[in-house]
Amino acid sequence: MPAHWDVIVVGGGNAGFCAAQSAREQGAQVLVLEKAPRQWAGGNSYFTAGAMRTSHGGLTDLKDLVEPSADDRFDHVDLDAYTEDHFLDDITRVTRGRTDPELARILVGESRATMNWLRDIGLRFELMFHRQAYEVDGRYRFWGGLAVGVVGGGKGMVEQHLTAAERTGVEVRFDAPVVRLATRPDATVRGVVLADGQVLEASSVVLASGGFEANPQMRAGYLGPGWDLALVRGTPYNTGDGIQMALAAGAQPHGHWSGSHAVAWDSGARPTGDRELTNQLTRGGYPFGIVVNAEGRRFVDEGADFRNYTYARYGAEILKQPGGIAYQLFDAKSAHLLRPEEYASKDVSKVESDTVAGLAKELGLDEDRLASTVDDFNAAITGGPFDPTVKDGSRTEGITPPKSNWAQPLDTPPYTAYPVTCGITFTFGGLRIDRDAHVLDTSGLPIPGLHAAGELVGGLFYFNYPGGSGLTAGSVFGRRAGRSAAAAAHGSRAAAA
Ligand SMILES: Cc1cc2nc3c(=O)[nH]c(=O)nc-3n(C[C@H](O)[C@H](O)[C@H](O)COP(=O)(O)OP(=O)(O)OC[C@H]3O[C@@H](n4cnc5c(N)ncnc54)[C@H](O)[C@@H]3O)c2cc1C
Incomplete structure (x- = not known):
C-alpha cells in the first residue's frame, strides 16, 4: 500500500465509485475506504432499484444507451423525449423552487452524458418496462420522466462498479471506517484517520459516505421528534x-436539514435494510387505491401526481399519523396494477377480505368509520376514464383530502389492505459544494484537498425529490469530484517536483 495516495474516497457506494473511476481515468492512484464489511458492500446504492433519471431524446436516443430487448418490445414502445427543461422543471417544482440552481443545472445538463460515461466504465442499462411502463392497447407507455435503470437494479450496479474498480486498478478496502479528516495547521486536508488511529495521507479526499438516515439521534435532532422511530430502508x-x-473541519452546512426522502414501507420490515428484499419492501401502488390511518380516515391525495413525484414525501405523512402507521386499500380492479416485486414478494404484510367490514375487523379498525370513508370516497368520484399512463383527471369532488387522479370506486371484492409505515431513504441536508464538488467552508471558500459527492451533499433536494435523481446526482457530482480531486493531486505532485 503506498504511503501517500493521490485520491482517497471515503465510502463505497455509487457516488464513491464514480469519483474513484473518474480520478483513476486522470491517472490518479485511488483508494476507496469503506466502513462496512464486504458482505454489506455498496451502501444505499445496493438497495436501489437502479432507476436513473436522465434527460433524453426519446426511444431512438435511449436505444444507444440501453441493452437491446430480447423480444420485439422496442417496436411497441411509446416513450417521449424528456428534455433538460422537463428535468429542470420537475426538480424545481417538487422542491418548491428551493433547489440550488447551479447544482440543479449541472445535474440536469450533464445527466445524459454521464449515463454514457457510466456505460463506458462498465455499467449496463435497460428500459424499465417493469417499473415505469404500463401496457395499454398493445403499446408499452412510459410515464413519470423515468425510463432507464441499471441491469440487475442496485445489486447489479454494485457488482458492476466493483468489477470496474478491479479492472481499472482502483483499490477498495472494506472494514475501514474513517473517523476524522487529517488536517494541517492551516486547515487544509492531508488525508484521513481510520478508527484504529492509522493516518492515511492523500493529496485529495472525496467524501461520499452518505447521509445521516441510519443515525436515530441525528434523525430526531434534525428531522424532528418521532423520526428516531422511522424504519431505515437501506x-x-x-x-x-x-x-x-x-463540519468539524470547517465545512458549511447546506440544504434542507429537516427534510428527507421517506416512503410507504412494509410495516413488518426490520429496522434497517434487508439485503435480500432491498427495495421490494416499498409499497408504491397507492395511486390506484386509498390510504387510511389507524382511525380509518384518509390523509393524503393518493393521486396528486405520478408515484415518482409523490412517494418520497408520503413517508413523512405516514409518520405523522397515530402510531405512525397507515393502510393501503385496493379492490380487485387495481390488483393487476400493483407491482408483484412489491406486493407479491416474500413475507408481505397483507390482509384480504370479501368485504370492507371484514378488512376493518382484520386490521383492528373501527368498522363504521372505515365503511363511511370508503362510501364517501366512492360517492365523490367524478371524471374519467381511468388511464394509469397519464394524469387522467379521474378525481373526487367535495371530500378532503381530494384524490386528483386515478380515482376508481372501491367496490369489487376481494379487497386487500397493506399495513405501511415510514421508511426513510436518505437525508436532504449536507455539505455545500461548488461546481467542481469542492467542499466549501463557512466563508464560501473551497477547503483545499476536500471534495464531496452523493447523499451527503446538501442543496439539491428540498421537501421532495423526482424519483431516480439520487443515483444520477451521485454519478454527475462523483465524476466531477474525482476529476477535480485528481487535478489537485497532479498540481501538488508538480509543485513537489
Ligand atoms: C431502498 C432504496 C431504494 C432506492 N432506489 C433508488 C433508485 O432506484 N434510484 C435512485 O436514484 N436512488 C434510489 N435510492 C437512493 C440512493 O440509494 C441514493 O441516492 C444513492 O445510492 C446514494 O449514493 P451514495 O454513494 O451517496 O451513498 P451510499 O450508496 O449509501 O454509499 C455510502 C457509503 O459510505 C459508507 N460509509 C459511511 N460512513 C463511512 C465512514 N465513516 N467511513 C467509510 N465509509 C463510510 C457506507 O457504508 C456506504 O457504503 C434508493 C435508496 C434506498 C434505500
Missing part, C-alpha cells in the same frame, strides 16, 4: 460520519 452504516467530520 444500509445501517450511513450514520452521518462524513458530514460530521467535514
Whole structure:
C-alpha cells in the first residue's frame, strides 16, 4: 500500500465509485475506504432499484444507451423525449423552487452524458418496462420522466462498479471506517484517520459516505421528534460520519436539514435494510387505491401526481399519523396494477377480505368509520376514464383530502389492505459544494484537498425529490469530484517536483 495516495474516497457506494473511476481515468492512484464489511458492500446504492433519471431524446436516443430487448418490445414502445427543461422543471417544482440552481443545472445538463460515461466504465442499462411502463392497447407507455435503470437494479450496479474498480486498478478496502479528516495547521486536508488511529495521507479526499438516515439521534435532532422511530430502508452504516467530520473541519452546512426522502414501507420490515428484499419492501401502488390511518380516515391525495413525484414525501405523512402507521386499500380492479416485486414478494404484510367490514375487523379498525370513508370516497368520484399512463383527471369532488387522479370506486371484492409505515431513504441536508464538488467552508471558500459527492451533499433536494435523481446526482457530482480531486493531486505532485 503506498504511503501517500493521490485520491482517497471515503465510502463505497455509487457516488464513491464514480469519483474513484473518474480520478483513476486522470491517472490518479485511488483508494476507496469503506466502513462496512464486504458482505454489506455498496451502501444505499445496493438497495436501489437502479432507476436513473436522465434527460433524453426519446426511444431512438435511449436505444444507444440501453441493452437491446430480447423480444420485439422496442417496436411497441411509446416513450417521449424528456428534455433538460422537463428535468429542470420537475426538480424545481417538487422542491418548491428551493433547489440550488447551479447544482440543479449541472445535474440536469450533464445527466445524459454521464449515463454514457457510466456505460463506458462498465455499467449496463435497460428500459424499465417493469417499473415505469404500463401496457395499454398493445403499446408499452412510459410515464413519470423515468425510463432507464441499471441491469440487475442496485445489486447489479454494485457488482458492476466493483468489477470496474478491479479492472481499472482502483483499490477498495472494506472494514475501514474513517473517523476524522487529517488536517494541517492551516486547515487544509492531508488525508484521513481510520478508527484504529492509522493516518492515511492523500493529496485529495472525496467524501461520499452518505447521509445521516441510519443515525436515530441525528434523525430526531434534525428531522424532528418521532423520526428516531422511522424504519431505515437501506444500509445501517450511513450514520452521518462524513458530514460530521467535514463540519468539524470547517465545512458549511447546506440544504434542507429537516427534510428527507421517506416512503410507504412494509410495516413488518426490520429496522434497517434487508439485503435480500432491498427495495421490494416499498409499497408504491397507492395511486390506484386509498390510504387510511389507524382511525380509518384518509390523509393524503393518493393521486396528486405520478408515484415518482409523490412517494418520497408520503413517508413523512405516514409518520405523522397515530402510531405512525397507515393502510393501503385496493379492490380487485387495481390488483393487476400493483407491482408483484412489491406486493407479491416474500413475507408481505397483507390482509384480504370479501368485504370492507371484514378488512376493518382484520386490521383492528373501527368498522363504521372505515365503511363511511370508503362510501364517501366512492360517492365523490367524478371524471374519467381511468388511464394509469397519464394524469387522467379521474378525481373526487367535495371530500378532503381530494384524490386528483386515478380515482376508481372501491367496490369489487376481494379487497386487500397493506399495513405501511415510514421508511426513510436518505437525508436532504449536507455539505455545500461548488461546481467542481469542492467542499466549501463557512466563508464560501473551497477547503483545499476536500471534495464531496452523493447523499451527503446538501442543496439539491428540498421537501421532495423526482424519483431516480439520487443515483444520477451521485454519478454527475462523483465524476466531477474525482476529476477535480485528481487535478489537485497532479498540481501538488508538480509543485513537489
Ligand atoms: C431502498 C432504496 C431504494 C432506492 N432506489 C433508488 C433508485 O432506484 N434510484 C435512485 O436514484 N436512488 C434510489 N435510492 C437512493 C440512493 O440509494 C441514493 O441516492 C444513492 O445510492 C446514494 O449514493 P451514495 O454513494 O451517496 O451513498 P451510499 O450508496 O449509501 O454509499 C455510502 C457509503 O459510505 C459508507 N460509509 C459511511 N460512513 C463511512 C465512514 N465513516 N467511513 C467509510 N465509509 C463510510 C457506507 O457504508 C456506504 O457504503 C434508493 C435508496 C434506498 C434505500
